[in-house]
Amino acid sequence: MPLLRSIKGRLLLWIFLSMTVLFAGLGYALHFKLHYAVDDSLDKMLHANLQFVKGLIHTHDGKNIECESDEFIQGDYVIPDSGHYYKVFIGESLLSVSSSLLDPDFNLTPGEPLSHDPKMQEWLYQLTGPNDEPLRSIRHEFNYMDQPVRIVVAEEISASLRMVDQLTSYFLLITPVMISLIAVISLIIAEFSLRPVQHFSAALEGISHKNLEARIPADRQAKELRRLADKFNSLLERLQRAFEAEKNLLGDAAHELKTPLAVIKAECDIALQRERSAADHAASLRNVRNVVKGMLFQINSLLTLTRLASGLLDASSFARTSFTDCVEDATVLAEPLARKKNIALSVSLSEDMTVLGDEDSLTEAVLNLVENAVKYNHPGGFVAVRLTRRDGMAALTVSDTGIGIAEEDKERIFDRFYRAASARSSQEGSGLGLSIVQAVARTHGGAIMVEGQPGGGSSFTLTLPLAEEAA
Numbered sequence: 384m385p386l387l388r389s390i391k392g393r394l395l396l397w398i399f400l401s402m403t404v405l406f407a408g409l410g411y412a413l414h415f416k417l418h419y420a421v422d423d424s425l426d427k428m429l430h431a432n433l434q435f436v437k438g439l440i441h442t443h444d445g446k447n448i449e450c451e452s453d454e455f456i457q458g459d460y461v462i463p464d465s466g467h468y469y470k471v472f473i474g475e476s477l478l479s480v481s482s483s484l485l486d487p488d489f490n491l492t493p494g495e496p497l498s499h500d501p502k503m504q505e506w507l508y509q510l511t512g513p514n515d516e517p518l519r520s521i522r523h524e525f526n527y528m529d530q531p532v533r534i535v536v537a538e539e540i541s542a543s544l545r546m547v548d549q550l551t552s553y554f555l556l557i558t559p560v561m562i563s564l565i566a567v568i569s570l571i572i573a574e575f576s577l578r579p580v581q582h583f584s585a586a587l588e589g590i591s592h593k594n595l596e597a598r599i600p601a602d603r604q605a606k607e608l609r610r611l612a613d614k615f616n617s618l619l620e621r622l623q624r625a626f627e628a629e630k631n632l633l634g635d636a637a638h639e640l641k642t643p644l645a646v647i648k649a650e651c652d653i654a655l656q657r658e659r660s661a662a663d664h665a666a667s668l669r670n671v672r673n674v675v676k677g678m679l680f681q682i683n684s685l686l687t688l689t690r691l692a693s694g695l696l697d698a699s700s701f702a703r704t705s706f707t708d709c710v711e712d713a714t715v716l717a718e719p720l721a722r723k724k725n726i727a728l729s730v731s732l733s734e735d736m737t738v739l740g741d742e743d744s745l746t747e748a749v750l751n752l753v754e755n756a757v758k759y760n761h762p763g764g765f766v767a768v769r770l771t772r773r774d775g776m777a778a779l780t781v782s783d784t785g786i787g788i789a790e791e792d793k794e795r796i797f798d799r800f801y802r803a804a805s806a807r808s809s810q811e812g813s814g815l816g817l818s819i820v821q822a823v824a825r826t827h828g829g830a831i832m833v834e835g836q837p838g839g840g841s842s843f844t845l846t847l848p849l850a851e852e853a854a
């Protein structure tokens with residue numbers, strides 16, 4: 384149902400239903416209350432009339448019971464068919480009847496009574512009168528001078544019934560008007576209440592992949608929507624980061640892979656230029672293979688960086704991880720390279736240190752640091768890996784006796800693809816290792832620092848918050 388799909392429609396329907404139930408209930412209650420009130424006042428009148436008629440009964444001689452004649456009574460009881468009647472019986476014989484009742488035999492207490500009050504000896508009736516008028520009558524029995532006396536008084540109730548019916552029909556008439564009025568007011572209220580949502584969605588509509596840096600002004604939203612705006616803004620933040628990381632990856636990949644691809648093309652061109660021996664072809668293929676290997680390494684590193692930069696790896700996916708184990712695993716992986724380069728590797732792990740993080744990326748970061756220390760070292764050199772606790776943080780220091788780092792390079796070596804001049808010529812590398820280390824450190828709430836002098840070796844320190852401290 385399309386109406387139920389909109390908030391406005393639902394609001395309207397709920398208001399309509401609740402108002403209908405409320406008005407129906409109110410009408411029902413009012414009708415009964417009115418009836419009760421009218422019946423009550425009629426009964427009071429009947430009682431007053433009963434007392435009046437009772438007062439007409441008297442005796443002159445102390446033996447015979449009499450009732451005042453018509454000359455004494457005035458008003459409705461003497462007007463024929465006035466709808467106001469009484470009858471007085473002594474035993475079963477009729478003593479007196481109001482002259483308003485033209486047929487003295489007309490029964491004013493027919494059938495079952497509406498109610499009976501045994502204490503007062505009263506019976507209440509509702510009947511149709513001699514002129515088809517609705518009547519309410521009361522019968523009262525008592526003893527007068529040891530004789531059973533019965534008085535019946537009756538009153539026409541058509542005016543009262545008409546009044547109740549009229550009021551009820553007024554109410555029934557006014558109900559749909561009121562409900563329609565309330566529906567219109569609710570519609571206006573709903574329109575006004577939903578305006579902030581419309582503003583919110585207008586602000587949201589203005590944001591696309593072209594302006595992901597735009598934000599929804601949370602302080603200008605209605606109080607209830609501010610949290611939603613904050614949530615949307617942080618979602619946009621993450622989207623923007625992921626989008627930019629992907630854009631940068633594409634740009635960097637295209638730029639950096641251009642050179643090795645040109646090398647492959649040149650190698651192929653040379654190989655195809657003229658007739659060459661099988662050994663020459665094999666040499667060309669080996670060159671191509673080496674370049675492709677480097678490209679693959681670069682692509683993997685770029686993917687890792689993108690994963691870190693886009694926020695795909697965040698605290699929500701972290702688990703308690705032994706950083707000591709990560710360091711141990713990384714040094715085991717770096718050992719063959721160290722052996723090959725004739726570098727001595729010393730590892731000192733004082734205690735088990737637990738951090739909240741991602742085991743694979745932590746191991747990769749440590750491996751990058753240790754491999755660099757081996758790569759940028761002199762044959763016969765030394766690499767020391769030390770894990771200690773410092774100011775409530777896990778501090779991993781990787782120091783080497785290698786070529787060292789110039790002061791001006793210390794800031795830039797963490798940039799993507801940056802390689803110091805001393806490294807560019809001799810050592811193989813992608814220029815992405817330290818960017819990965821820095822990204823891993825940042826995502827884990829830690830930091831990476833470098834010390835060293837050209838020719839005097841270097842020392843990298845990676846600090847990470849310990850799980851106990853972070854908890």
Ligand code: ADP
Nearest residue numbers: 755756759796802803806812813814815816817
């Ligand atoms: P890559 O090692 O692939 O070139 P990195 O991002 O790991 O890329 O390092 C960036 C640059 O920082 C290196 O090219 C090198 O110039 C310098 N560097 C890194 N580690 C060391 C080190 N232990 N000693 C001296 N220079 C280093």
